[in-house]
Amino acid sequence: xxxxxxxxxxxxxxxxxxxxxxxxxxxxGIFGFDLMGVAALLGASVVGSxxxxxxMARASTRVADELISRIEDMIENDARVNEFESVRFLDxxxxxxxxxxRGREDTASRQVAIARSEEILEVLSMLEGPVVVxxxxxxxxxxxxxxDSLFRCSESPTGTGIVQxxxxxxxxxxxIDGLSEGALHGRLFDCEHDTKQDGEDSIRQFKASILSLGDxxxxxxxxxxxxxxxxxxxxRMKSDFVSKASHELRTPMAxxxxxxxxxxxxxxxxxxxxxxxxxxxxxxxxxxxALVDNMLNISKIEAGMVRPVLERTDLGDISERVLHRLGPxxxxxxxxxxxxxxxxxxxxxxxxxxxxxxxENLASNAIKYTxxxxxxxxxxxxxPLERTVVVSITDTGLGIPSDVQERVFEKFxxxxxxxxxxxxxxxxxxxxxxxxxxxxxxxxxxxxxVGEGSRFWFSVPVGFAGARAA
Amino acid sequence: MSLILVADDESHIVQVLALKFRNAGHxxxxxxxxxxxxxxxxxxxxxxxxxxMQMPFMNGIELARAMLGDSTTASIPVLILTxxxxxxxxxxxxxxxxxxxxxxxxxxxEILSLVEGLVDTATPRSECS
Numbered sequence: 001x002x003x004x005x006x007x008x009x010x011x012x013x014x015x016x017x018x019x020x021x022x023x024x025x026x027x028x029g030i031f032g033f034d035l036m037g038v039a040a041l042l043g044a045s046v047v048g049s050x051x052x053x054x055x056m057a058r059a060s061t062r063v064a065d066e067l068i069s070r071i072e073d074m075i076e077n078d079a080r081v082n083e084f085e086s087v088r089f090l091d092x093x094x095x096x097x098x099x100x101x102r103g104r105e106d107t108a109s110r111q112v113a114i115a116r117s118e119e120i121l122e123v124l125s126m127l128e129g130p131v132v133v134x135x136x137x138x139x140x141x142x143x144x145x146x147x148d149s150l151f152r153c154s155e156s157p158t159g160t161g162i163v164q165x166x167x168x169x170x171x172x173x174x175x176i177d178g179l180s181e182g183a184l185h186g187r188l189f190d191c192e193h194d195t196k197q198d199g200e201d202s203i204r205q206f207k208a209s210i211l212s213l214g215d216x217x218x219x220x221x222x223x224x225x226x227x228x229x230x231x232x233x234x235x236r237m238k239s240d241f242v243s244k245a246s247h248e249l250r251t252p253m254a255x256x257x258x259x260x261x262x263x264x265x266x267x268x269x270x271x272x273x274x275x276x277x278x279x280x281x282x283x284x285x286x287x288x289x290a291l292v293d294n295m296l297n298i299s300k301i302e303a304g305m306v307r308p309v310l311e312r313t314d315l316g317d318i319s320e321r322v323l324h325r326l327g328p329x330x331x332x333x334x335x336x337x338x339x340x341x342x343x344x345x346x347x348x349x350x351x352x353x354x355x356x357x358x359x360e361n362l363a364s365n366a367i368k369y370t371x372x373x374x375x376x377x378x379x380x381x382x383x384p385l386e387r388t389v390v391v392s393i394t395d396t397g398l399g400i401p402s403d404v405q406e407r408v409f410e411k412f413x414x415x416x417x418x419x420x421x422x423x424x425x426x427x428x429x430x431x432x433x434x435x436x437x438x439x440x441x442x443x444x445x446x447x448x449x450v451g452e453g454s455r456f457w458f459s460v461p462v463g464f465a466g467a468r469a470a
Numbered sequence: 471m472s473l474i475l476v477a478d479d480e481s482h483i484v485q486v487l488a489l490k491f492r493n494a495g496h497x498x499x500x501x502x503x504x505x506x507x508x509x510x511x512x513x514x515x516x517x518x519x520x521x522x523m524q525m526p527f528m529n530g531i532e533l534a535r536a537m538l539g540d541s542t543t544a545s546i547p548v549l550i551l552t553x554x555x556x557x558x559x560x561x562x563x564x565x566x567x568x569x570x571x572x573x574x575x576x577x578x579x580e581i582l583s584l585v586e587g588l589v590d591t592a593t594p595r596s597e598c599s
Contacts (some may be wrong), residue, residue, distance in 0.1 A: 243554070247524070250553035254574035255482035261578055262486060267493050280482045416526045423480075 129225050130206075134162045136219040138179050149195060150225075162223070169193040171208055171223075178210065184221050185212035190228075204229040244412040248291055248426060252284035287423065294427035298411070301434040308351035308439050315348060315355065315389050315460070316341035319378045322359045326367060333372045337363070342381040348389045349463025354435045361428045362393040362456045368424070370397035370453070388442065388459040399450035408446060409433045436460065472589045473514060475499045477507035477533065478522035478551070483574075487520060490578040491585070504528025508536050511543050517589050520581065523552035534565045547588040551576060 070085070121142075124131055130147035134140045140157045151157045151165045163179070166172045171191040178184035187210045195202050206225040213220050259277050268274050300306045319339045330337035348355075359378070366376040374396040382389050400408060400415055407413045412426035436442040436458045448454035474496050476487045481502065488498040499514055501507035505527045511519060519537070523530040530550045537543040548567050553574040562568045570584050 247553040250574045251480055251483075254551075254553065254576060255480060255486060257575035258483070258486040258490075258578045262490065265579070267490065273489070277486075280485065284482060 127224075129227060130223075131225075132157075132162060132223045133213075133220055134223065135221070136179075136182075136217075138162050138175065140165065141220060147225075150193060166193075168195075171206075174208070182217045184210045184219070185217050186210070191225075205232050241411060244426070245291075245295060248412065249288065252287045252291075256281050256284050256288075287425065291425040291427065294425050294431050298427060298431050298434055301431075301438050306439060308354060310349050310351060310463075312347050312464075313350045313352040313355055314346055315359075315380050315391055316346040318352065318356045318359055319380055319391065321356065322363050323378065325360065326363055329364065330367050330376065333367065333370070333374075335367055335370055335373070336375045337367065337377075338375075339378040339380070341379075344382055346380050346382065346389050347462070348440075348460045350440050350460055351435075354439060355460065358432045358435050358458060359391060359393070361432050362391075362458075365424070365428065366393050366395035366397065366454070366456070370395045374453075382462075383459060386459065387462045389462060390457060390459040392455055392457040394453065394455040396453040399452050400446065400448040400454055401450055402448075405446050405448055409444070432458070471495050471497065472517040472586075473497045473499065474585060475501060475507060475510055475514070475516040475519045476521075477501040477504065477519065477525065477530075479503055479525045480522065483522065483551070486578060487581065490582055494582055494586075496585075504530065504533040507533055511537060511546065512540065515542065516546060518585050519546055519548045520585060521548060521550055523550055523554055531562065531565070531568075534568050538565060538567050547591075549581070549584060549588065551581075 071089075124142070124144035127144055128146055130150050131144045132140060132147050132150075133142035138161050140160055140162050143151075143157055147157075150169070157165050163172055163175050166175065169191055171193065174187065174189055174191065175184075178187055187208075189208055191206050191208050193204050193206060195204055205228045207228055208223060208225050211222050211224075212218065213222060259281050262268050263274075263277070268277055297306075316339075319341060323337060323339045326337060363376060363378060370376060376393065376395045379392045379394070380389065398415075404413075404415060408415065409429050409432075411430045414424070414426055433444050436444040440460045442458055442460040444456075444458040446454055446456050474491050476484050476491070476498055477500075478484045478487075479502055484500050484502070488500055491498045499510050499516060501510050503525045504521070507519070507521060507525075508528065510516075511533075519533070521530040521533055525533075528536070530548075530552070534548045534550070537546060537548065544567060546567065547569045548565075549570045549572065550562065550568055551572050551574055562571055569588050572581060572584070
């Protein structure tokens, strides 16, 4: 086992060298200061040093050996210690105890440090937002699981440069500036990161903050990111909804406002014209009212504030009632409106008023967008496999282009070719989808061919109505 | 007396503006979308065009741009009505023939006054002079 290089050894070596130099000096004096003398001096110094080192090292360890031997002897013979030995032993005992305590403290500190780092890693792994720790040179030291999506590699980014790893993020420029200026601590900025996924959602927006662990610009630095992609999307959707809703509200309001001004200014003197204007105002008021109702109903359903009255509801009866109510509107356009309920139990567990609104919205749309002389039929049947009742409203109308068929259920979406035929709130189909899917856990859809017509359908689970009927 | 073209897919808006302009002694041509309006503008060369912003097939801005691109209609002033508010200011700034943008709801009285102002400042048509 290699002897450790200690201060004790250093002192011994220094002392032996000093003694050897004295001996060398004597040798030089004897042999004279010439080449032989120098050789004799060096040889005597080296040999002398070794001899004296061994002697002194033996002398220093001898004390410890004697002490150990004395202790062993005392233990063996149960001997008493004298006062001098007693003091030395107590001192030794204290020193050994202190060494033990230091050792215990070191071990405990190490255990605490390990536990803390494990806790920190666990906390980091629980954070939803990406966290990256990097040093002054920009080398990544630590990352959490959420940051995996930031880096486009399957291996651990630890040990690599953060700037290179974030080449698909606007964060990169900020980091380059901050690292070169030595001013990263306390930086807060918005950034975008391309996750290179298909579709428009591949760009994610973050709020990034960088803090130095040492509260200075020497680092290491903690980069934490707050993903704002979803919030931004929701915010855009809200803003878009308000903008579209505002447009839909302003339009009927504009004609009511203009007609009223004309009436106040006494510019509509002809009786027939006056009646026509008042009718137009009534229609616009109804449209405003329907728009506000639909908006409120949709927002209530979306906010989970609707408490549906779920009861045994016969969709055949509902269709009959809708047929009766829409009969006059269909007759005006010479449209044949019919219903064909299957001769089975067509009951579901549902909110009758809401489901009636769905059937009425779909049937009145069909009448609105079907040219004069066309046909609109309501079919109701069960789907035993799915345990649902399916209502289909088929028309011989304009049909909907396939690329926008799914979009007709979006808020305020309008099929351009339909706009010439009739006005709507742009919310009716969205309300239908909310009632069917969110309130009744059913499904809604459309099959259509341009020039041939459309079939809007929805299905609602039978629920407890089927259980009671069985 | 001027010839005014009113274009809006909302029939009630067309109806009320046409009534206001006719009461003031002007002739009115009515259109229900942008494409129809452009055809009628080319055919009748009105003194002023009052158009809605959002219409099927061709919106108010596309109509104004198409008119600007045709030497026979480029000098006809256009007044745009919109329920969208501020959304298209940038597009309109680039169209020299769009002289005014008014938001809905509007006052027919004010629209008439603006339209007559546009007719007075525009080069009079040969048949009206």
